[in-house]
Amino acid sequence: MRIPLVRRLVRREGEAMFDLVAGFCHAQILMGLVDLGVFARLERGPVPLAALAAETSVPEVRMAVLVRAGAALGLLSERFGRVRLTARGAALAAVPGLPGMIAHHRILYRDLSDPAAFFRDEVETELAGFWPYVFGAGAASDPGQAAAYSRLMADSQLLVAEDTLALANLSNARHLMDVGGGTGAFLAAVAARHPALRLTLFDLPAVAPEAATRLGPRAEIRSGSFRDDPLPCGADTISLVRVLYDHDDTTVRALLAAAHAALPAGGRLIVSEPMSGSRAGDAYFALYCMAMRTGRVRRAREIGALMREAGFQTDGKGRSRRPFVTSVVTGVRKS
Numbered sequence: 001m002r003i004p005l006v007r008r009l010v011r012r013e014g015e016a017m018f019d020l021v022a023g024f025c026h027a028q029i030l031m032g033l034v035d036l037g038v039f040a041r042l043e044r045g046p047v048p049l050a051a052l053a054a055e056t057s058v059p060e061v062r063m064a065v066l067v068r069a070g071a072a073l074g075l076l077s078e079r080f081g082r083v084r085l086t087a088r089g090a091a092l093a094a095v096p097g098l099p100g101m102i103a104h105h106r107i108l109y110r111d112l113s114d115p116a117a118f119f120r121d122e123v124e125t126e127l128a129g130f131w132p133y134v135f136g137a138g139a140a141s142d143p144g145q146a147a148a149y150s151r152l153m154a155d156s157q158l159l160v161a162e163d164t165l166a167l168a169n170l171s172n173a174r175h176l177m178d179v180g181g182g183t184g185a186f187l188a189a190v191a192a193r194h195p196a197l198r199l200t201l202f203d204l205p206a207v208a209p210e211a212a213t214r215l216g217p218r219a220e221i222r223s224g225s226f227r228d229d230p231l232p233c234g235a236d237t238i239s240l241v242r243v244l245y246d247h248d249d250t251t252v253r254a255l256l257a258a259a260h261a262a263l264p265a266g267g268r269l270i271v272s273e274p275m276s277g278s279r280a281g282d283a284y285f286a287l288y289c290m291a292m293r294t295g296r297v298r299r300a301r302e303i304g305a306l307m308r309e310a311g312f313q314t315d316g317k318g319r320s321r322r323p324f325v326t327s328v329v330t331g332v333r334k335s
């Protein structure tokens with residue numbers, strides 16, 4: 001700090017370090033704003049601080065602290081006695097599924113509350129129970145659990161679909177099968193862009209029927225488990241969107257082999273999910289997957305190697321517009 005030429009750099013480094021130190025507080029400010037409905041309230045327009053405090057049953061002096069904290073994080077501003085959303089705050093409130101995702105992070109944070117024990121694998125994680133479908137079709141038969149996860153997945157699919165479709169061109173495809181397609185949010189986005197493309201969705205029996213409600217006659221719905229059943233044939237393109245990272249290498253190898261068997265020569269496989277090699281992949285999704293205890297975040301080149309092992313031709317290069325949304329690796333079945 002005493003050397004003028006590097007003072008600015010040192011201050012920036014110091015701020016970045018302090019942000020790391022204070023990260024938990026930042027996350028809790030965000031969750032507080034979601035839990036208290038502040039984003040939802042301010043989406044309807046600016047509000048005086050006292051009214052916001054009264055509506056949320058928070059004492060005004062404490063709400064003033066929360067609002068200032070939200071302002072410090074670039075989410076809120078207070079002008080002319082009214083609290084309002086900044087552009088970032090408004091965008092955050094409007095991203096489909098994001099407030100729900102922030103709220104469900106309390107489960108992840110409980111799992112991470114003793115990080116040394118977490119990394120030593122001494123924690124019975126709650127997230128492993130939140131996503132029971134990963135363990136197989138039997139565990140997914142609880143409709144309440146299935147509905148909770150399906151909603152979170154479908155809401156967050158909008159951006160994933162946008163980036164996947166920007167990176168994996170489907171204009172030459174005739175028939176796409178989305179394996180692990182959930183309740184059909186990805187295929188709904190595909191259908192809107194490619195009206196002539198034939199669509200099939202494959203998912204567990206507890207999940208797939210809901211896709212029929214969303215997609216209607218636009219898609220054929222096939223129920224089954226890719227752990228136990230062969231994948232239906234007929235599609236010239238298969239997509240696996242946010243599926244591989246839920247599973248260990250043995251299951252992924254079997255699934256990629258099944259996709260290879262289901263495709264004709266020249267058929268195309270599209271893998272889209274957050275990958276290692278980015279801050280989001282390594283400092284968020286990797287921990288999330290570890291807490292789920294079933295899968296892991298992989299580098300694009302690892303996914304590429306697994307695809308090649310299954311018989312696909314791929315350069316294994318992950319492409320991404322926004323690594324925190326998704327990355328894409330594609331391959332072609334060799335003849």
Ligand SMILES: C[S@@+](CC[C@H](N)C(=O)[O-])C[C@H]1O[C@@H](n2cnc3c(N)ncnc32)[C@H](O)[C@@H]1O
Nearest residue numbers: 153157180181182203204207225226227241242
């Ligand atoms: C993380 S979700 C992704 C859903 C959707 N592709 C998306 O991106 O929104 C993983 C999906 O894989 C499905 N799945 C998990 N195990 C499966 C299995 N053994 N057979 C078929 N689908 C399975 C789940 O039901 C779930 O819909």
